[in-house]
Amino acid sequence: MLDLTYESPKPKLISGATGEWELVIGMEVHAQVSTKAKLFSGASTQFGAEPNSNVSFIDAGMPGMLPVINEGCVAQAVRTGLGLKAAINLHSAFDRKNYFYPDLPQGYQISQLYHPIVGEGEVLVELGDGKARLVRIERIHLEQDAGKSIHDMDPSLSFVDLNRTGVALMEIISRPDIRGPEEAAAYVLKLRQIMRYLGTCDGNMQNGNLRADVNVSVCRPGDYERYMESQDFSHLGTRCEIKNMNSMRFIQQAIEYEARRQIALLEDGKSVTQETRLFDAEKGETRSMRSKEEAHDYRYFPDPDLLPLEIEQAWVDDIEASLPELPDAKKARFIADYGLSDYDASVLTAEHESAAYFEEVAAASDGKLAANWVLNELFGRLKRDGDKAITESPMTPAQLGGIIGLIVKGDISGKIAKDLFEIVYTEGGDPSVIVEERGMRQVTDTGAIEAAVDEVIAANPAQVEKARANPKLAGWFVGQVMKATGGKANPKAVNEIVSAKLGL
Amino acid sequence: MTEFRTIAAARDALRKGDVSATELAEEYIARVEGADALNAFVHKTPEIAREQAAAADARLKAGDAPSLCGIPLGIKDLFCTKGVPSQAASKILTDFRPEYESTVTTKLFADGAVMLGKLNMDEFAMGSSNETSTYGDAVNPWRRGNDETKLTPGGSSGGSASAVSADLCLGATGTDTGGSIRQPAAFTGITGLKPTYGRVSRFGIIAFASSLDQAGPMARDVRDCAIMLSAMAGHDAKDSTSADLAVPDFEAMLDGDIKGKVIGIPREYRMDGMPEEIEALWAEGRKMMEAAGATLRDISLPHTKYALPTYYVIAPAEASSNLARYDGVRFGRRAQLAQGDGITEMYEKTRAEGFGDEVQRRVMIGTYVLSAGFYDAYYNRARKVRTLIKRDFEQAFADGVDAILTPATPSAAFGLGEMAEADPVQMYLNDVFTVTVNLAGLPGIAVPTGQSAQGLPLGLQLIGKPWEEGELLNAAYALEREAGFVEKPAKWW
Numbered sequence: 001m002l003d004l005t006y007e008s009p010k011p012k013l014i015s016g017a018t019g020e021w022e023l024v025i026g027m028e029v030h031a032q033v034s035t036k037a038k039l040f041s042g043a044s045t046q047f048g049a050e051p052n053s054n055v056s057f058i059d060a061g062m063p064g065m066l067p068v069i070n071e072g073c074v075a076q077a078v079r080t081g082l083g084l085k086a087a088i089n090l091h092s093a094f095d096r097k098n099y100f101y102p103d104l105p106q107g108y109q110i111s112q113l114y115h116p117i118v119g120e121g122e123v124l125v126e127l128g129d130g131k132a133r134l135v136r137i138e139r140i141h142l143e144q145d146a147g148k149s150i151h152d153m154d155p156s157l158s159f160v161d162l163n164r165t166g167v168a169l170m171e172i173i174s175r176p177d178i179r180g181p182e183e184a185a186a187y188v189l190k191l192r193q194i195m196r197y198l199g200t201c202d203g204n205m206q207n208g209n210l211r212a213d214v215n216v217s218v219c220r221p222g223d224y225e226r227y228m229e230s231q232d233f234s235h236l237g238t239r240c241e242i243k244n245m246n247s248m249r250f251i252q253q254a255i256e257y258e259a260r261r262q263i264a265l266l267e268d269g270k271s272v273t274q275e276t277r278l279f280d281a282e283k284g285e286t287r288s289m290r291s292k293e294e295a296h297d298y299r300y301f302p303d304p305d306l307l308p309l310e311i312e313q314a315w316v317d318d319i320e321a322s323l324p325e326l327p328d329a330k331k332a333r334f335i336a337d338y339g340l341s342d343y344d345a346s347v348l349t350a351e352h353e354s355a356a357y358f359e360e361v362a363a364a365s366d367g368k369l370a371a372n373w374v375l376n377e378l379f380g381r382l383k384r385d386g387d388k389a390i391t392e393s394p395m396t397p398a399q400l401g402g403i404i405g406l407i408v409k410g411d412i413s414g415k416i417a418k419d420l421f422e423i424v425y426t427e428g429g430d431p432s433v434i435v436e437e438r439g440m441r442q443v444t445d446t447g448a449i450e451a452a453v454d455e456v457i458a459a460n461p462a463q464v465e466k467a468r469a470n471p472k473l474a475g476w477f478v479g480q481v482m483k484a485t486g487g488k489a490n491p492k493a494v495n496e497i498v499s500a501k502l503g504l
Numbered sequence: 505m506t507e508f509r510t511i512a513a514a515r516d517a518l519r520k521g522d523v524s525a526t527e528l529a530e531e532y533i534a535r536v537e538g539a540d541a542l543n544a545f546v547h548k549t550p551e552i553a554r555e556q557a558a559a560a561d562a563r564l565k566a567g568d569a570p571s572l573c574g575i576p577l578g579i580k581d582l583f584c585t586k587g588v589p590s591q592a593a594s595k596i597l598t599d600f601r602p603e604y605e606s607t608v609t610t611k612l613f614a615d616g617a618v619m620l621g622k623l624n625m626d627e628f629a630m631g632s633s634n635e636t637s638t639y640g641d642a643v644n645p646w647r648r649g650n651d652e653t654k655l656t657p658g659g660s661s662g663g664s665a666s667a668v669s670a671d672l673c674l675g676a677t678g679t680d681t682g683g684s685i686r687q688p689a690a691f692t693g694i695t696g697l698k699p700t701y702g703r704v705s706r707f708g709i710i711a712f713a714s715s716l717d718q719a720g721p722m723a724r725d726v727r728d729c730a731i732m733l734s735a736m737a738g739h740d741a742k743d744s745t746s747a748d749l750a751v752p753d754f755e756a757m758l759d760g761d762i763k764g765k766v767i768g769i770p771r772e773y774r775m776d777g778m779p780e781e782i783e784a785l786w787a788e789g790r791k792m793m794e795a796a797g798a799t800l801r802d803i804s805l806p807h808t809k810y811a812l813p814t815y816y817v818i819a820p821a822e823a824s825s826n827l828a829r830y831d832g833v834r835f836g837r838r839a840q841l842a843q844g845d846g847i848t849e850m851y852e853k854t855r856a857e858g859f860g861d862e863v864q865r866r867v868m869i870g871t872y873v874l875s876a877g878f879y880d881a882y883y884n885r886a887r888k889v890r891t892l893i894k895r896d897f898e899q900a901f902a903d904g905v906d907a908i909l910t911p912a913t914p915s916a917a918f919g920l921g922e923m924a925e926a927d928p929v930q931m932y933l934n935d936v937f938t939v940t941v942n943l944a945g946l947p948g949i950a951v952p953t954g955q956s957a958q959g960l961p962l963g964l965q966l967i968g969k970p971w972e973e974g975e976l977l978n979a980a981y982a983l984e985r986e987a988g989f990v991e992k993p994a995k996w997w
Contacts, residue, residue: 057604061829063597064584064606064708066743098825098874100851107828158847160833299874301883304715304822306744 006132012180016263021218023259024236025184026176029191030169031201032209033076039144039168040067047207051161059166061105066305073168076200077117077142078319080170083198083326084137086121088316093308098299102160103147112141113300124328125187133183136175145169181252188212193327197352205246212251215239216258238272242279242286254279258286330355338367354390357397364401366408373404377421395425402431412442415487443489453497456480471504505531511575511674511728518564518574525574529557529618532576535672536620541997544667546639547589548621560616571731573616578667578676581622582629583609584708592710593637594627596830596858598837606708607740608719615735620673624663627860629684629712632934634662636862641920644692645670645993648958655917658688664722665692675723675732681716682815683938686950686965689722690912693952693961696722697729700970701945702747705740711826713819716942726981730754757974762982763797768905772808782911785954789909789964792986805896810889815939817873817886824870894944901969907979908967910937912950916960937965947973949980953987
């Protein structure tokens with residue numbers, strides 16, 4: 001791929017009473033694996049089904065039921081690992097994480113503590129202005145999601161929905177390489193983008209299929225560099241983990257709040273206690289959920305119902321061969337091949353569907369024009385049309401490419417093209433046919449334009465005098481001619497002829 | 505009706521038309537009805553038996569009759585049977601009727617077997633005397649001569665052993681986590697086989713310790729075990745630990761020819777304080793194997809002495825996790841809650857009331873050995889020792905041993921209640937000869953070969969190579985023929 005060079009950004013600095021502080025952030029992102037069936041049962045993963053309708057006997061933890069790994073979920077985890085340039089572990093294993101909760105029917109979650117399926121990888125998180133952070137991935141493991149407890153339907157009873165129980169999650173654990181709230185959000189967005197390219201996670205945060213735990217600590221300038229050199233965590237501050245956030249905004253708010261809370265403690269001569277905290281979105285603050293001492297003892301041990309997961313290198317190679325072009329490579333190529341700006345390339349590659357749409361349009365016309373029309377006209381039109389996704393666009397790339405092609409050929413002017421765009425968008429049809437049928441073709445016949453110019457000059461002698469005195473007023477004639485020709489006259493030709501006739 | 509001693513005999517009579525499956529079913533339904541004193545059957549299913557017998561008769565008539573077609577069996581309560589109470593003999597599963605069928609019972613029924621009912625057992629298969637059952641003790645049909653003291657049929661498959669021994673059914677399913685098929689078989693004078701781990705699907709069997717649990721047949725003799733195993737075994741996509749191996753016709757492999765086979769005699773199984781009669785039984789067994797043409801060889805399985813402690817770390821650890829699902833939330837028995845009780849109280853009360861003492865003890869031991877700070881010292885170390893125990897056997901087999909002969913139990917059946925005041929470890933010692941086999945995942949079979957001074961049956965154990973149940977059964981068949989054990993308990997119930 002074409003490498004783009006980026007500069008590492010400075011960490012976010014917070015000024016305290018005793019000097020400057022830096023943030024150190026590591027994240028655990030839980031991404032729901034995009035598959036039809038759950039990790040260890042054949043039950044459906046469809047979102048929004050009737051409560052407790054997507055539940056097999058296995059998910060419900062019925063006596064005598066046994067888990068059987070869903071190969072599709074394993075393939076998706078491998079695919080994700082490859083997309084994050086990570087090491088794939090041909091040997092991995094499942095462990096039980098034991099705790100009691102009504103939405104955890106087995107009394108344990110099957111996870112991969114000791115031997116995860118994916119090892120170390122990396123993600124390039126672009127932050128604009130040629131800056132990007134390279135965040136190291138420590139590991140990705142597969143695990144079961146829990147169900148949902150509902151406590152607000154009845155004053156004295158709680159309800160449980162097991163539809164989500166047993167759905168496959170990938171837990172993507174980063175190193176503490178993220179240095180500010182915006183970087184944290186950008187990191188999650190980048191993971192989401194890559195996984196959507198790969199088709200391994202829908203990344204729909206509202207539906208909870210992407211959630212993040214954030215580990216936040218603060219340190220003095222220089223400490224982080226000492227940590228990076230030695231990988232010795234003692235150079236860093238004590239961290240707190242903020243659990244289960246499903247919005248970019250909350251992630252940033254929580255980090256910001258938490259960093260300031262920790263700084264206040266430290267500057268007060270107190271210390272930060274390692275603990276798990278929850279973000280209260282209403283109050284915009286984090287509060288303690290449980291301390292390290294109160295932390296659950298999950299009694300992890302290898303799940304005896306499952307054999308170690310052994311996969312073949314050849315299978316991994318097949319998956320690798322089927323990977324699509326990923327965002328970084330695509331963006332670099334768009335810049336190189338189509339001459340797009342970094343910004344335009346970023347926007348067009350944000351979703352692989354937009355990128356694919358753009359490339360089809362560009363193939364039928366011109367790269368730069370295609371980018372402008374997709375970014376400005378089409379995106380704007382889709383937004384006005386009930387915020388439609390590009391996949392729902394009523395206009396096909398071939399149609400938009402056709403419109404742009406007509407501009408390039410000089411058959412229509414930019415202004416007519418906009419009218420044509422609206423017609424094709426709302427009514428459909430082949431742009432070139434519409435242009436012919438509705439007489440929208442641009443007039444490049446200089447004879448016809450000359451006649452029109454003559455007419456306007458003859459009818460407006462006073463304006464002719466003024467224009468001769470002040471050539472800037474020639475534009476008035478151009479406008480009149482365009483009006484007279486219904487906008488179909490080639491503006492360039494009109495300009496030239498008006499200038500010539502007026503003797504400018 | 506003609507008395508059928510074995511499944512094989514009944515099968516032949518059924519196929520010849522000498523008896524119908526329905527007649528056989530009625531006979532055994534009546535026997536079960538008349539044997540409440542043994543407390544072997546805890547849920548009787550005569551209606552199901554009659555339906556299955558009628559279907560079996562149709563198949564017999566059509567000439568499409570597998571070996572078990574029309575054979576009346578008892579099913580251990582640990583197996584989930586659709587629509588029929590399946591409680592693992594625990595109060596916590598009161599009224600639990602699964603909506604699914606275990607793979608083993610599915611296979612047995614597909615072969616035309618007839619289910620007479622569910623059999624008593626120790627709660628969640630935890631016990632060696634059937635005294636931890638919520639249904640009360642199952643009773644051994646054998647007595648010490650004229651002494652009317654009620655004896656244990658062993659455990660955990662005590663109901664299965666009692667029922668087969670008393671001719672209440674022709675065969676029964678058992679499960680064996682540390683000896684739960686072989687010890688009760690030995691205590692009741694019947695034959696019981698624990699197959700290689702992974703030979704029989706665990707799907708639908710209520711889990712005790714997943715890495716050790718294995719279902720197997722309990723029947724009158726080796727041939728019947730072979731017949732039942734062929735029906736029960738086989739790969740099951742629903743159990744990830746089940747082996748994708750072909751299932752041979754085990755019965756066809758029985759010729760009793762073990763000439764030239766090497767039988768290992770492990771010196772570590774000669775325990776201090778082992779009763780004289782067990783020592784003598786073992787010596788007799790060695791002679792029998794020699795008489796059948798085998799060569800004896802003294803072998804060493806050096807890590808044997810660690811087997812029991814290893815087992816009592818691993819099994820409770822897995823059990824503590826496997827039994828977490830019995831929480832009163834979705835099925836089984838939920839404790840009556842007081843005003844203001846929350847989820848924690850619901851868990852605590854439900855589990856305190858629903859689990860018996862032995863189950864609670866093992867859940868606590870298991871929780872302890874897995875907890876932070878103790879995991880390495882207990883669970884992880886036990887896993888390592890388990891590997892060494894397995895290696896002992898692998899070495900013996902690699903050195904040319906074909907099977908290993910040991911006592912099945914350290915004593916004859918003891919009296920119900922006799923161990924009530926004893927340290928639980930005394931009870932755990934019942935498994936001393938059998939747990940190694942589970943830890944190593946090997947097949948093992950208990951064969952009755954003699955009687956104690958008080959006239960109680962005693963058995964020996966043969967341990968085979970993994971996946972070589974055919975060879976093992978054949979060695980057991982040779983031993984059985986030499987021993988010629990045909991005694992049955994005198995009917996008193």
